[in-house]
Amino acid sequence: MDQDLSPEPILRLGMAFWGSKTLLSAVELGVFTVLADGPKDGATLAKEVGLHPRSSRDFLDALVALGMLDREQDVYCNTPTTDTFLDRRKPSYVGGLLEMQNTRLYRFWGSLTEALRTGQPQNEIKGGEDLFAALYSDPALLEQFLAAMTGVSTGAARALAQKFPWDRYHTVVDIGTVQGCLPVQLALVHPAPARRRV
Numbered sequence: 001m002d003q004d005l006s007p008e009p010i011l012r013l014g015m016a017f018w019g020s021k022t023l024l025s026a027v028e029l030g031v032f033t034v035l036a037d038g039p040k041d042g043a044t045l046a047k048e049v050g051l052h053p054r055s056s057r058d059f060l061d062a063l064v065a066l067g068m069l070d071r072e073q074d075v076y077c078n079t080p081t082t083d084t085f086l087d088r089r090k091p092s093y094v095g096g097l098l099e100m101q102n103t104r105l106y107r108f109w110g111s112l113t114e115a116l117r118t119g120q121p122q123n124e125i126k127g128g129e130d131l132f133a134a135l136y137s138d139p140a141l142l143e144q145f146l147a148a149m150t151g152v153s154t155g156a157a158r159a160l161a162q163k164f165p166w167d168r169y170h171t172v173v174d175i176g177t178v179q180g181c182l183p184v185q186l187a188l189v190h191p192a193p194a195r196r197r198v
Contacts, residue, residue: 022062024102027095031063032078032086039077091184094154096147103144149178154185161185 026032029049034040040048046056060076063069069076078086085094111122120126124134135145160182166172167190174182 019062019066021102021106022059022066023068024098024106025059026063026068027086027098028102030088031060031069032082032095033088035069035076035078036083036087036089039075042074042076045076091188092154092158094151096144096149097151100144100148104141146178150181153178153181157182157185158189161189166190 029051031045031049034045034048042057042060043053045051045060046053051059060069061071064071064076068079068082070079071077084090084092086098087093088095108122111126114120115122124131135142166186172183172186174180177183
C-alpha cells in the first residue's frame, strides 16, 4: 500500500453532515441572533437558547471549531461573518435557507439512495401531496419557504444593488418578489436622498 495514501478526505466527506447539522441546529436555536446583542458566557448563552447543560459546552465549542463562533475563556461571540449573515434581525440574513434545509430538506437527503435506485421524488410528493399545496396550507412552513428563497437570493440582490447603474433610474419594480430582497438591498446601498419640506 502507498504510504502517502490516507482515508482522511474520504472520512471527512462522509462525516461532513456532522458539521452541517451542528450549524443548522445553531441557526434553528437562534444562537447567532442572541450573540448579535453581544458576547455571552457559556451558561448564559445556553440558557437563552434552551440548551441542556450536559451538551451545551460541546455544542458551542463545536461551533468554535467549525469557525462559526469565537471564544475567549468561557465567553462566546459571533464571527464577523456569522454576525452579518446569521442574525435574523439583519437584512443580510441568509439563514432562512438554512432553516428550510434543517426542517424540510435534511430529511429528504436521507432518502438519496432510494431516489437513486427508484428514480422517484423523495420530497412531499412522495406521499401524494402537492408540494406547493403543502407549503401554502401551513403558514409557518410557507413563511419558512419564503425566507429560504430570500436567503438564496440575497447574494445576487446585493451584487445587483452594487453593480447595476441604478443612478440612471428613478423607479424599480420587483415582480414576483418573495419578501422584497432586491428592493431592500437597493435601499441599503442607495438610500433615498433627503427631501426638503416645503
